[in-house]
Amino acid sequence: MPAAAETKPQPDAPTMLEVGLGARSYPIAIGRGLLSSLGARIKALRPNARVAVVTDRTVARHWLQPAMAALDAGGVAAAEPIIVEDGEGSKSYGVLEEVSEALIAAKIERNDLVVALGGGVVGDLAGFASAIVRRGVDFVQVPTSLLAQVDSSVGGKTGINSPKGKNLIGAFHQPILVLADTAVLDTLSPRQFRAGYAEVAKYGLLGDLSFFEWLEKNHQGIFAGNAAREHAVATSCQAKAGIVARDEYETGERALLNLGHTFGHALEAATGFSDRLFHGEGVAIGMTLAAEFSARRGMISQDDVARVQAHLVSAGLPTRLQDIAGFTQEGVGDADSLLALMFQDKKVKRGRLTFILLEKLGRAVIVNDVDPATVRDFLSEKLSQKPN
Ligand code: GLY
Numbered sequence: 001m002p003a004a005a006e007t008k009p010q011p012d013a014p015t016m017l018e019v020g021l022g023a024r025s026y027p028i029a030i031g032r033g034l035l036s037s038l039g040a041r042i043k044a045l046r047p048n049a050r051v052a053v054v055t056d057r058t059v060a061r062h063w064l065q066p067a068m069a070a071l072d073a074g075g076v077a078a079a080e081p082i083i084v085e086d087g088e089g090s091k092s093y094g095v096l097e098e099v100s101e102a103l104i105a106a107k108i109e110r111n112d113l114v115v116a117l118g119g120g121v122v123g124d125l126a127g128f129a130s131a132i133v134r135r136g137v138d139f140v141q142v143p144t145s146l147l148a149q150v151d152s153s154v155g156g157k158t159g160i161n162s163p164k165g166k167n168l169i170g171a172f173h174q175p176i177l178v179l180a181d182t183a184v185l186d187t188l189s190p191r192q193f194r195a196g197y198a199e200v201a202k203y204g205l206l207g208d209l210s211f212f213e214w215l216e217k218n219h220q221g222i223f224a225g226n227a228a229r230e231h232a233v234a235t236s237c238q239a240k241a242g243i244v245a246r247d248e249y250e251t252g253e254r255a256l257l258n259l260g261h262t263f264g265h266a267l268e269a270a271t272g273f274s275d276r277l278f279h280g281e282g283v284a285i286g287m288t289l290a291a292e293f294s295a296r297r298g299m300i301s302q303d304d305v306a307r308v309q310a311h312l313v314s315a316g317l318p319t320r321l322q323d324i325a326g327f328t329q330e331g332v333g334d335a336d337s338l339l340a341l342m343f344q345d346k347k348v349k350r351g352r353l354t355f356i357l358l359e360k361l362g363r364a365v366i367v368n369d370v371d372p373a374t375v376r377d378f379l380s381e382k383l384s385q386k387p388n
Contacts (some may be wrong), residue, residue, distance in 0.1 A: 015234045017173070019154060020245040025177050028154060028237050035142070035180040039074015042113065042140060045176055049138075049363050052100055054126035055117040056086045059144050062187045067117050079106035088273040090121050091160040093169075093260035095290050099129045103137075105132065114302060115139050119145030119192075120279065124167070128157030131173035141175040145188060146196025149180040149246055150203070150236035151257070152231040155244040163272060165344035166265045172249060180237070182229050193223060196281025198260070198287065200232050201312060203239045205287060207388075209362025211235055212311075219315055256349055256364045259356040260286030266341035267324065272331040276325040281283045284317035293378055294357040297367075300311070304312045304361050322387040337381035339372060 019364065044162045051071060055064055060083050075255025083103045084090045095243035103114065116126035116139060123141050130139035140155035159170015185193065190247045193209065195320065197219065221228030238258065247254040264279070264286030277285075289310045294300045309319045324332055333340065347354035353370040 015230060016347075017237055017241055019233065019241045021174060022247060024174050026178065027188075028180065028241065029287040030149075030180045030182065030234050030237065032181065032183045032230070034179055035063065035184060035315050036070050036073070038077045038084050038115075038140075038142065038179055039072065040070075041074070041177060041179060042071070042076050042115075042127045043074045046111070046113055049075075049111060049113045050077045050079060050108065051113045051115050052103055052106050052141075053081040053115045053117050054084070054122060054129070055081060056119075056122050058086050059118045059122065059378050063117060063144055064183055067115070069365065070151075079108065082106075084122070084125065087275070088121055088161065088268075088279070091125055091167075093160065094276045096125060096129060096160050098202075099125060100133050103129060103133045108133065108137060110134050110137055113140060115140045115142055116153075116175075117142045117144065119143065122295055123148050124152050124158050125160060125171070127156075127173055127175065128160060128170055131158055131171040131238070136173065137199065138176045139173070142176045143178065143180055144184045146185055146193055146233075147199050149182070149185070150196065151199040151240065153178045153180070154237055154240045155254075155257075156248070165269055165341065166273070168344065168346070174248075178237075182191070182225070182233055186225060186230070190223075190316070192278065193279040195284075195307060197315050198280040198284040198312065198317055200236050201315070202257070202259050202283065202287060203236045204306065205291075205358065205361060206256050206356070206364035207239060207362065208235075209360075211239075212362055216311055219311075223315075252366070255266040255354070256290075256356055257288060257349065257365050259358075259364050260284070260288075260290050262286065262342055262345050262347065262353070262355055263289045263344060266338050267321070267332060269341045269344070270338060271324065276330075279316050281324075284312045285319055285321065288312060288319040289378075289382065290356065291358055293355065293375075294359075296374075296378065297357065300358050300360055307339075307361065308358075320385065321382050322385060328387055335383060337377050342375070343372075 014029045017028040114130040116123045141155035143149040156174035162168040218228045224231045260283040264282030267282045291305045
């Protein structure tokens with residue numbers, strides 16, 4: 001009779017990708033049930049490292065114990081976990097100080113490791129703390145949201161928000177491993193899952209029409225958690241890994257990953273980085289606005305715009321300013337205030353706006369020097385539309 005441990009289902013062989021950055025290259029492991037291999041993978045990469053896990057309250061409730069057990073099973077020594085509050089509010093100077101001080105108090109040294117166990121907020125915050133504590137310690141991304149698995153955990157962007165804008169304080173600091181267990185997405189709220197899906201659709205729209213077409217047919221499988229989910233995460237990570245390898249510090253092509261983000265970040269700031277609008281929801285509205293704005297410039301057709309919008313709507317995402325929670329009561333500011341927020345975008349150069357627009361579905365381009373008056377008029381028109 002086999003021992004109980006031998007009969008436990010084992011995770012399927014993971015999909016392994018690589019972010020090719022020379023000596024700083026790192027693997028991305030994607031698959032169902034992979035969290036149990038966290039300790040063994042860390043041990044193989046850094047046999048003598050101690051780790052400190054940084055996570056948030058909700059993720060801790062679901063996944064901290066399995067993560068700690070996996071570290072223990074792999075023979076990895078771990079400090080007391082550092083748990084922050086859920087939500088974008090934790091990407092602040094105050095929480096960065098708390099996490100940094102906790103890492104120092106836990107005696108995490110230069111050869112040790114930080115593990116960011118969570119969504120985009122935890123990854124950005126813990127990654128940034130890793131970049132600055134003792135002038136830099138290595139870290140591992142264990143993304144637990146769809147958004148983090150397909151976007152924010154890959155590529156080394158880390159940081160916090162300034163009261164003046166999103167992600168304005170930060171550093172490029174690449175992880176040494178990204179471990180994306182697609183089963184952990186089962187505990188996400190439907191709203192969070194949908195918000196993350198906006199970033200998946202983004203990869204199709206910006207650079208891969210055939211992936212967008214595949215998503216139009218298969219997105220329900222991604223939500224249901226069948227093999228389509230691994231395919232979508234792997235395809236997104238592959239696309240991102242390629243772009244990051246070619247343009248790590250966003251001097252060109254990497255800016256394409258910001259499709260929908262210039263509008264989206266302004267909307268997030270206008271709604272106070274609150275639960276009124278999740279990041280991915282802002283991106284969904286932003287991508288629809290970017291598609292519409294591209295059509296106004298004669299770059300794509302109105303049919304293309306309708307197709308982008310229809311797909312995002314079919315995935316349950318907001319696509320209009322009027323879809324933002326509390327729009328009727330609280331609004332999102334006027335066109336001038338939204339435009340002012342857009343001028344805090346990191347792509348602004350010498351006071352000129354840069355937008356990522358669509359030359360066709362599946363091909364985004366960087367458009368510099370966009371006339372602010374055109375954007376203001378466009379926003380005014382969009383703001384004045386009637387809620388459904
Ligand atoms: N999320 C956009 C980037 O990593 O460049």
